[in-house]
Amino acid sequence: MGITIKDIAKEANVSYSTVSKALNNSPLVKEVTKQKILRVAKEMGYEPNLAAKQLVRKKTEVIGLIWPTIERIVLATLVTNISKAFEATKYSMILSVDSAETSLDTFKKFQVDGMIVFAESHQMVPEDQIPLVAYGVSGKRKVSYPIIDANHEQAMEQAVQYLAELGHHHIAYVGHLDTEDALQREKVEGYQKAMKKRNLKQQSIDTNGLDWYDGYLAVEEIIRLTHQPTAIIGGSYDISGGIVRSLHEKGVSIPDAMSVVSYDNIPQMETMEIPMTCIGVPVDILAEEIVATIIHHIESGEEDEFIKKLTPSLTERKSAGPAPQS
């Protein structure tokens, strides 16, 4: 059915090992013959057989990613960006939507060169021989592979810094507080630390969840406060969406009467009701880092084992401005 290097060899009047070399751009073959072979190959519509290549090479140049069962846009965007980042490499990426266990089996069968897992599931992944990179805080569990994460404390410091410079003294944090989730905890604690450092009065509102509507509801609480903040830091993309919506409905003008800065740095922040000023590691950078790390891990063969906290950046848009004069 398919064209093989033998077919090309016959057509080009060379042996098929020469074809192989030419196709792999080996310096061991004369430029003229190389060109000729390449031309013939293209003419015949040659497509290399991955299976055969893999069988002898022991490499697939494919990375498996275990799809987290959590349905959050931010995560989906990250996955999309990771996939995009792989396009610039020789690797491609496949996904598995199964449990960590089943996914692992699938990936083993495919003999992927490496795997990417997310915080939610990498507790379940046995420490295996296959290169692994995890994204997200891991709790305190000791692991033997690299972990990439955002520096949430630093993010909150930057957010508070930005708002403070705009003259805000009453800055509230709206997010999921009472939680076992290490990610959420790091964000609140970062906020608290940044406020304390500046001797500003803290005001944390618990959304009791991570959904849009949780942010929407939290605004009720803020409105009822005797001492109202002039700025809000929303704990996530979804939450901030709810906050903005509710503020609008209540006729609170953004950013004139209330500034809002959101955690998470994804392109979608631009197209919200109000272009959202946000803080976080830009999702494309995050993706690049994850991809670079797994590739390095694979190609160096080193048993790396570190936690890398990426530096977030603040993207200025329309949702935050100077504190109102009172």
Next chain:
Amino acid sequence: MGITIKDIAKEANVSYSTVSKALNNSPLVKEVTKQKILRVAKEMGYEPNLAAKQLVRKKTEVIGLIWPTIERIVLATLVTNISKAFEATKYSMILSVDSAETSLDTFKKFQVDGMIVFAESHQMVPEDQIPLVAYGVSGKRKVSYPIIDANHEQAMEQAVQYLAELGHHHIAYVGHLDTEDALQREKVEGYQKAMKKRNLKQQSIDTNGLDWYDGYLAVEEIIRLTHQPTAIIGGSYDISGGIVRSLHEKGVSIPDAMSVVSYDNIPQMETMEIPMTCIGVPVDILAEEIVATIIHHIESGEEDEFIKKLTPSLTERKSAGPAPQS
């Protein structure tokens, strides 16, 4: 590195061709030896090498699914269910989150036996030699592969029928009306047809979108109606979620004062604020059908080309009840 059938052969004192037969459950090997080989294989942690298998078999037994970038829970659930449905078969599934074009390249490289695409993206897929099955309405474009879809008209007929039997005469439809989206259009039209058939007065509320909040807002409009409905058909899982939330906030009791039936038939309907009575093709059935179709398409080799509209079913829960006596 990995265990091969030769390793097993040595361990079990048989030739490796016997191992191959045993592993493939061939009747040509004695039950005793077969059991022994299977045991040894498991003990040694044998994982078959897909590449080698593929090299000789010319089949990968892998299906590629192009994951559209759309972020909707219902679709995610469908994908999960499709993946689960494949577990009962010899096929496995891999996902690609790229554009249809790039995904196609990846899948070609892997030499997948078949592909599944969704309505949103299968316009982009060139009519290729590789077996293909699409899910969802395709507009009017002529295609040369099977299309699986839900029978939306029939779904609405059943919903209206169910509510009418409960004594409801004022049944409103809440969904995205003014749209190019063939899927949405089919649902509204189904509703209209079912109502007309019974000489009931139609009442369609446009949500102008498909999000939770769109349903939430639509209730405002309903409340202001002079002639209020006693039942609502929500156009989708998300929309119905918003509807229920808003009704609760307004103190409207469900189902005593208002019945709600939602389109989409996914397990998550059970765990909503109110266990939701819903209508639609159960997502597991949908998944089964898609999987069965692509497999048949592959194994028969036929150039099937049809549109199959699956029959929806109504799942009774707590959100709908008899019409209130007035």
Next chain:
DNA sequence: TTGTACGCGTTATCAT
């Protein structure tokens, strides 16, 4: 610089 020959892990065909 080019060609020969072997091996990768598996299935399948033919002997035994």
Next chain:
DNA sequence: ATGATAACGCGTACAA
């Protein structure tokens, strides 16, 4: 019922 052996398409050490 089991074993030996030839493919499958490719890369690569080694030979020419």
